[in-house]
Amino acid sequence: MEYLDAINEHLLRFSPDALIVVDDGGLIRFANETVTSLLGYRPSELIGRSLSLLIPERLRERHISHVDRYVREPESRDMGAQVGDQFARRADGSEFAVAIRLAPIRVKDRSFVAAAIRDVTERREFNEALVAAREEADRANRAKSRFLATASHDLRQPMQTIRLLNMAMQKMVPQPDVRELLQQQGQAIENMVRLLNALLDISRLESGAIRPNIADVPLAKVFEELRTEFASIARTRRIDLHFQATDLVVSTDRILFYQLLQNLLGNALKYTDEGTVSVACSSTADALTISVEDSGVGIPKDKLERIFDEYYQVDTHGMKRMGVGLGLAIVKEVARLLGFSVRITSQLGEGTQARIRIPSRQIVVRSTAAQAAALAAGDPDAHRRERLLLVEDNEGVRVATELFLKLEGYEVLSTSSAAEAQMLFSPLRSDDVVIVDYHLEDRHTGLDVLFALREQSGRNVPGIILSGDLQSVLRRVDPQPANCRFLSKPVDTTALLKAICELSDIRLQNA
Known part of the structure; x- marks a missing residue:
């Protein structure tokens, strides 16, 4: 002291x-x-x-x-x-x-x-540097979002043209050897489309540009669409593709949910030479599990922890490299956005199992009768040939789309602008179906054109909206208009024909 x-x-x-x-x-x-x-x-x-x-x-x-x-x-x-x-x-x-x-x-x-x-000069400078870095990151994110929107539209347009022209030429050319070359070209085009979609999807997911749009999604309907999309691939690879029947409905974002299953199913088929790929459901008190299982080459145990990394591909023991390794990275990001969890198990040489766990709070049950009613429409081979009204401001895409649809047997009228559409398509016939690009150069959207034609005719004219940035469009269009389908560019020709068929069936039921 x-x-x-x-x-x-x-x-x-x-x-x-x-x-x-x-x-x-x-x-x-x-x-x-x-x-x-x-x-x-x-x-x-x-x-x-x-x-x-x-x-x-x-x-x-x-x-x-x-x-x-x-x-x-x-x-x-x-x-x-x-x-x-x-x-x-x-x-x-x-x-x-x-x-x-x-x-x-x-x-x-x-x-x-x-x-x-x-x-506190140093601390103040550090704080100012943090603020500047945050502002720069925000600017970069905004620039990235603008780039993605532009890329989604501008890159998908020429892909749309090439894809449709290839499909048209396959129908027009009689020589077997030329048709085989065109089929190989078509496969290369599909690979390019998948790569473009994957690159744009992972960039949008990581930038936070995508927000889930929650709605009731019937599993049976999603499974049927996946079956339609992958049936030809399964047949070509001699794979038995099986989907379990279900009457369950999931409360989720339909587009993202479909994309998640699409990537898992695409992977399963890609790494299975022969055998089976199955999609099944199982329920417990607290969750629904959707499994995608294959009898393919499998994944070594020491590689499983890296399969969700971007651009990572497992050594497939002599199999040709396919894709760029973004499929499961997209699955991981989509599952996170939707509140799901995904687990992959595998045995080398015996196959792989992907299991999606969906919390029970996101599950709705409906009757088998309601499920059957939902699946009643949509047989592409059982419809009459309606007149199709095409509005597309990109000349190459318009010519290719019109050629493909005419080869499918449809009468097609086409134009490049909203103003021309109202004049050219007047008067409207009762069997008309409108196909229109969402982004038009005259500052109108495809929905503007569709609504104007509906007002002009005094009825709900069936419409198909095409967009290279479909997810952003769907988030702006809420709720979606009745008697309307939205498809992504480059458009899948099977999906386009199916949408025409579904809208025609709805029109006939309401007639």
Whole structure:
């Protein structure tokens, strides 16, 4: 205890913070030795002088209001709203950012304020760098979103043209050897489409540009669409493709959910030479599990932990490399967005099992009769040939689409603008189906065209909307209009024909 006074005096004089004591008149009554290194004044030069000496002139008016407020409500606290919000003035006139801690002192009948002052220039610069980095990241994200929107439209347009022209030529050319070449070309085109879709999808998912649009999604309907999409691939590879019957409905984003299953099923077929690929469901009290199982080449145990990494592909023991390794990375991101979990198990040489766990709160049950009714429409081979009205501002896409549809046996009228559509398509026939690109150069959307034609005819004209950025469009169009289908570019020709058929069946049922 005999050294206590000396220790206190030493700490006060040589504290790491500059310490000053100001009386109720704003005059400095004490300053420790640290003020010299921080402010450039010797303690004796400050005693008896106004505290405003240490405040930059531009901030003195604000400082007076701070002092007045503190005198009314004295307490130990930080001065100023934020770190780096306060500045002090050195003896040489330079300014620097400070943090100031205030504490009231009462000595006999006099009131004083003790202030601990610390240089926070580095911290302030760090905070400013963080803010600048955050703003730059936000700008980069906005630029990325703009790029993705442009790429989705501009890159998909020529792919749409090439795909449709290839399908048309396959129908027109009689020579078997030329048809075989066209089929090989078609396969290359499909590979390009899948790669483009995967690159754009993973970029949009990682940028946060996609938000789930929740609705009731019948599993039976999704399974039927997957069966239609992958049936020809399964036949070509001599694979038995099986889907379990179900009457369950999942509350989720239909597009993302389909994409998740599409990637898992595509992987299963890709790595199965012969055998089976099956999609099944099983329920417990707390979850529904959808499994996609194959009898393919399998995955080594030491590779399983990396299969969800972007651009990673497992060594398939001599099999040709397929894709760029984005399918399961997309599955992981989509599952995260939807609140699902995905688990992959595999045995080398015996096959792979992908299991999607969906929480029970997202499951709805409906009757088998309702399920059967939902699947009643859509046989592409059992419809009459309607007249199709095509609106597409890209000439190459328009010519290719019109050629393909005419070869399918349809009567087609086509135009490039909304204004021409209203004149060319007047009067509308009862069996007309409108096919229109969502993004048109004359500042109209495909929906604008469809709604104008509906108003002109006084009825719900069936419409198919095509878009290279379908997910963004669907999020802007909520709810979706009745008697309408939305398809992604480059359009899958089977899906296009099926949509025409479904809309025609709906029209006949309502007639």
